[in-house]
Amino acid sequence: MLACEEFPHKRTSENIAEWLEKIMEQFQCSIKVTCIVTDNAPNMKKAVSLLGIENIPCFAHSLNLIVQHAINNSIQSTVATVKKIVKYFKKVPKLPQSFENFKLILDVATRWNSTYYMLERFHTNKDPIISSLALLNFENTLNEHDWVIMHEASIVLNFFDLVTKEISAEKTVTLSKVKVITSSMIKKLQVHLQNSSYSEQTKTLITLLLEGIQQKFNYMDSEVVQLATILDPRFKQRGFNSDRQFNQCCAHLLQKIKSINSIDQRDSIQQPQDKTDFSNDDKNTIWEDFDMEQGSSQVVLNTRSEAQKEIDNYLAEPLTHRNDDPLDWWKLYKNKYPLLHSVMLETLCIPASYVPCERVFSKAGDVETSKRNRLKPNKLNKILFVKQNKVT
Numbered sequence: 001m002l003a004c005e006e007f008p009h010k011r012t013s014e015n016i017a018e019w020l021e022k023i024m025e026q027f028q029c030s031i032k033v034t035c036i037v038t039d040n041a042p043n044m045k046k047a048v049s050l051l052g053i054e055n056i057p058c059f060a061h062s063l064n065l066i067v068q069h070a071i072n073n074s075i076q077s078t079v080a081t082v083k084k085i086v087k088y089f090k091k092v093p094k095l096p097q098s099f100e101n102f103k104l105i106l107d108v109a110t111r112w113n114s115t116y117y118m119l120e121r122f123h124t125n126k127d128p129i130i131s132s133l134a135l136l137n138f139e140n141t142l143n144e145h146d147w148v149i150m151h152e153a154s155i156v157l158n159f160f161d162l163v164t165k166e167i168s169a170e171k172t173v174t175l176s177k178v179k180v181i182t183s184s185m186i187k188k189l190q191v192h193l194q195n196s197s198y199s200e201q202t203k204t205l206i207t208l209l210l211e212g213i214q215q216k217f218n219y220m221d222s223e224v225v226q227l228a229t230i231l232d233p234r235f236k237q238r239g240f241n242s243d244r245q246f247n248q249c250c251a252h253l254l255q256k257i258k259s260i261n262s263i264d265q266r267d268s269i270q271q272p273q274d275k276t277d278f279s280n281d282d283k284n285t286i287w288e289d290f291d292m293e294q295g296s297s298q299v300v301l302n303t304r305s306e307a308q309k310e311i312d313n314y315l316a317e318p319l320t321h322r323n324d325d326p327l328d329w330w331k332l333y334k335n336k337y338p339l340l341h342s343v344m345l346e347t348l349c350i351p352a353s354y355v356p357c358e359r360v361f362s363k364a365g366d367v368e369t370s371k372r373n374r375l376k377p378n379k380l381n382k383i384l385f386v387k388q389n390k391v392t
Helices: 013-026 042-051 059-072 076-091 114-124 126-135 144-167 175-193 200-216 223-230 243-260 262-270 288-316 326-333 338-347 355-367 377-389
Strands: 035-038 054-057
Touching: 013 042, 035 042, 042 054, 054 059, 054 223, 059 076, 059 114, 059 144, 059 200, 076 114, 076 126, 076 144, 114 126, 114 144, 144 175, 144 200, 175 200, 175 223, 223 243, 223 338, 243 288, 243 338, 288 338, 326 338, 355 377
Parallel strands: 035 054
Antiparallel strands: none
């Protein structure tokens, strides 16, 4: 964490961009920032664009928007009925003894996957809920079809809950996973869609989820996501859906290596160590002019071929286990693949979501309590900076 400050200005893209630039200059990290992860708000996207830095949307936030839109346009009537009953149970001063061991969950719009948790817990407790409603003389408007929808929706949404937890990790590499996870979600939904036993409402839910993924996650083919995928030793070529995408990414990777090492290449050209020595050759040969011209360009040719050779050797390495840490692998092989390692440092550090920032806000709430409500913003920022960045 670099800063968690009070923002007294209007949330315009220009003001946000100015603040971000101030923080980067304060910590002298402007040249190190390769990408900024934001939510889908237009002012945030434009602010990053004004800085000339690449922007990718938060994967977890986008996924939540997709799920909420699909639920609201497919099974909302069942969700609303369940929510009404859950609210009723939470207001009852004393529940029947048969119901005391079960705690229902109420969905909250700002809490990701809370609708899934509510439906799953509600369906699990079907029998005690029905009996308790009868004892309390509450008019139960749920029919058998609603219980079927709850069960089917829980099965479909379970995978999205797992994805959210996987992609919200803070201490592991996440950006390289998004392309693989997105393909897995699409395949899972297509399998569900072929299930003829599902109700029409559930099929609509699945269709809307598929459409949302295709619309929201169109940045999966961006260069930064592709580079993260290929540079993760767990995925490499297996993270791509087609050979065309993979070959395109290899070309981008080669170009990236050349751009990062352009200064070193120019130095090598000015002071070539491997330049062939033609000083002792016979000057009166038919190759005199060719040899002198070829000698000055020899280093450039070797530099490019060395980068391509390094890429080929890296791709020939066996894939690591899915649960292995790719950063540990790169610690072992950074000397073997120095060019790729330099690109990796700029890519795998990018998180797939801004969940770590949300956790900072939660910690801020733990610091600024009712007993410490006179903390100045600057003091709170310093406390959070030390708390978040302390070495454990």
